[in-house]
Amino acid sequence: DAKTTQPNSMESNEEEPVHLPCNHSTISGTDYIHWYRQLPSQGPEYVIHGLTSNVNNRMASLAIAEDRKSSTLILHRATLRDAAVYYCILIGSNTGKLIFGQGTTLQVKP
Amino acid sequence: GAVVSQHPSRVICKSGTSVKIECRSLDFQATTMFWYRQFPKQSLMLMATSNEGSKATYEQGVEKDKFLINHASLTLSTLTVTSAHPEDSSFYICSAAGGFGDSGNTIYFGEGSWLTVV
Numbered sequence: 587d588a589k590t591t592q593p594n595s596m597e598s599n600e601e602e603p604v605h606l607p608c609n610h611s612t613i614s615g616t617d618y619i620h621w622y623r624q625l626p627s628q629g630p631e632y633v634i635h636g637l638t639s640n641v642n643n644r645m646a647s648l649a650i651a652e653d654r655k656s657s658t659l660i661l662h663r664a665t666l667r668d669a670a671v672y673y674c675i676l677i678g679s680n681t682g683k684l685i686f687g688q689g690t691t692l693q694v695k696p
Numbered sequence: 697g698a699v700v701s702q703h704p705s706r707v708i709c710k711s712g713t714s715v716k717i718e719c720r721s722l723d724f725q726a727t728t729m730f731w732y733r734q735f736p737k738q739s740l741m742l743m744a745t746s747n748e749g750s751k752a753t754y755e756q757g758v759e760k761d762k763f764l765i766n767h768a769s770l771t772l773s774t775l776t777v778t779s780a781h782p783e784d785s786s787f788y789i790c791s792a793a794g795g796f797g798d799s800g801n802t803i804y805f806g807e808g809s810w811l812t813v814v
Contacts (some may be wrong), residue, residue, distance in 0.1 A: 627808070635802065684740075686741075
């Protein structure tokens with residue numbers, strides 16, 4: 587599976603936008619870009635996913651570079667509840683197998 | 697939305713005993729489920745792929761005789777930690793795919809199960 591690279595940690599102020607980057611230079615044409623987040627002592631939670639086009643949902647937006655070698659998860663207004671570890675993961679079609687990297691620990695300051 | 701549920705959420709067992717953790721898909725059928733373990737302040741590590749009606753596929757370095765996986769139905773997979781030792785104490789998490797295809801498979805995770813071996 588292609589690997590992803592994320593910063594270890596980021597900080598944000600409450601109610602400000604947050605841009606979480608992810609590099610995936612070895613992504614293949616059939617790989618979907620998925621984002622999950624994990625709050626302390628909980629299982630990971632699905633955030634968003636995309637293939638080529640930018641995606642929006644109620645939780646976040648996903649901006650995918652034109653060459654697909656990088657993507658950015660955008661939280662439009664960070665809240666204290668958004669403090670979590672965010673994982674960017676590539677998934678090929680027809681598989682649910684996820685290989686987790688270290689993710690980005692997001693701290694949100696009031 | 698799809699929900700995956702684990703039970704128990706916390707369990708304490710004595711060293712040398714076995715403990716079973718259940719993972720259920722509540723509103724969809726999952727032919728494949730996955731088991732992860734996570735140590736404090738570390739990322740999730742994939743242990744095995746649970747296949748309904750067939751043997752589980754274990755990742756390299758995971759002892760299949762110690763971590764028994766059974767996937768007897770389309771909605772239930774179980775992980776049994778046999779002859780547990782304190783070093784098996786960890787957070788165990790299962791997942792299941794809600795569907796595949798053009799939309800990209802969304803993976804749903806259970807709440808996790810804390811195992812403490814004393």
